[in-house]
Amino acid sequence: MCWYSESRKIIEKIFGDDADLFCNLLAATSPRKQVKVNWDLARHIYERYKHDGYIDCSGVMSTQIPNVLRALYGEPLSGYKVVAFAANLKSDMNRVTIDIWTLRYFGLKQSRIRRKEYYRMEAAIQKMARRRNMKPAEYQAMIWCKAVTKAGKTPVSYKDVAN
Numbered sequence: 531m532c533w534y535s536e537s538r539k540i541i542e543k544i545f546g547d548d549a550d551l552f553c554n555l556l557a558a559t560s561p562r563k564q565v566k567v568n569w570d571l572a573r574h575i576y577e578r579y580k581h582d583g584y585i586d587c588s589g590v591m592s593t594q595i596p597n598v599l600r601a602l603y604g605e606p607l608s609g610y611k612v613v614a615f616a617a618n619l620k621s622d623m624n625r626v627t628i629d630i631w632t633l634r635y636f637g638l639k640q641s642r643i644r645r646k647e648y649y650r651m652e653a654a655i656q657k658m659a660r661r662r663n664m665k666p667a668e669y670q671a672m673i674w675c676k677a678v679t680k681a682g683k684t685p686v687s688y689k690d691v692a693n
Contacts, residue, residue: 532668533668533671533674533675533687534618534619534621534623534667534668534671535621536687536688536689537619537687537688537689538553538619538620538621539689540688540689540692541553541556541619541688541692544692545576548576548580549620550620551576551601551602551604552572552573552576553616553619553620554597554600554601554607554616555572555575555576555598555601555602556568556569556572556615556616556619556688557597557601557607557612557613557615557616557619558572558594558597558598558600558601558607558612558616559571559572559575559590559594559597559598560611560612560615560629561591561593561594561609561611561612561629562591562630565686565687565688565690565691566686566691569688569691569692570691571589571590574586574589575587575590575598575602579602585598585599585602596608597609597612610628610645610648610649611627611628611629611648613625614626614627614628614652615627615629618667618670622667623665623666623667623668624656624665624666624667625652625666625667626651626652626655626656626666626667626669626670627667627670627674628643628648628651628652628655628670629674631673631674631677631678631681632651632655632670632673632674632677634677634680634681635673635674635676635677635680636651652666655669655670655673
């Protein structure tokens, strides 16, 4: 599974030295967003900020604005899913991003989990990945693709939606 490495390659190709900044914007705006919507939103924020210094948060959920500001100001992001996703996008394959699709894959109905549950699930996925000689993020991406497919949707990566 190459979801993260393929995404990273296209991000580096398009954003060069700002690749990590853009990864942080993607992570900050990713909760509750489809991949294409997430890409377009992060790109709009990035381009507007780079063009004239304006921070345009239209389309951003109010709960995401603090992380958008952190991303733009080079400060650490907040929230376990957001932090893990940013790490994965920046090639840290040991962290595990747990989102609603991961929860669905494991048969969980809730849309969010507590910190303790998050880290317990992350450790379990890391262990499953090791058993299959996979990197944890690769295994999580495989789980994500299976869950999305099971829901009747087509999984896409940032490579697929970059324009």
